[in-house]
């Protein structure tokens with residue numbers, strides 16, 4: 001596996017690949033890799049001849065009181081995991097390489113960022129869209145792979161790619177869960193033992209929501225059911241529970257023929273977890 005730190009090195013490698021006629025898949029990450037990321041690599045390999053992964057903890061997408069400084073990092077371990085899984089090129093720029101000067105251009109995707117994490121983390125999706133747009137310009141992949149755990153992020157990137165005619169196929173990939181149901185996340189490492197146990201209420205409440213949907217419950221009833229289930233955990237502090245049309249992320253009063261998303265964000269101590277259920 002090749003490891004490069006600069007855009008120049010990255011571009012010369014991707015140019016060589018294109019000259020050989022190779023198609024390029026791209027897996028952007030913030031590192032501290034887990035099986036969720038690895039499942040993106042597996043899918044990326046199926047779609048192209050070579051796989052580029054980036055590891056960059058993007059300061060632009062963290063708010064002033066968020067966890068930028070303590071975000072878990074372990075580049076050595078990540079390198080081993082990426083290589084074992086068959087990543088061909090690992091791009092690990094530092095902040096100076098990604099933002100050599102103060103960024104005066106910000107990508108702002110409207111509408112789909114109004115609710116959910118967009119509402120509770122102001123500016124977060126501007127940071128995500130801006131860095132992903134930059135990474136797409138640097139790597140120029142044929143396809144790019146994103147976990148559906150952050151369904152709103154997928155909707156934002158799909159909207160950006162469509163609006164700006166970026167020639168990248170954005171491929172959403174299923175949520176990967178621990179054996180007990182907890183959605184995999186680099187942030188799970190923050191959870192204390194009791195928080196980890198109570199955090200199971202997220203996936204369990206989504207499972208109950210699925211059953212309630214099949215029994216004909218309304219979006220409002222399902223939302224109440226999830227709130228009651230999670231609130232029964234003393235350490236849980238709900239940020240949001242929403243039932244929305246997908247990918248528009250508009251609220252719905254009734255279930256119809258269109259896809260919908262049940263999304264939630266909950267804090268346990270200093271850890272904010274998200275999870276969702278998508279019905280298409």
Ligand code: PAF
Pocket residue numbers: 028029030056058061128131132150153
């Ligand atoms: O999902 C993530 O890890 C990040 O938001 C991304 C897409 C790598 C952009 O920094």
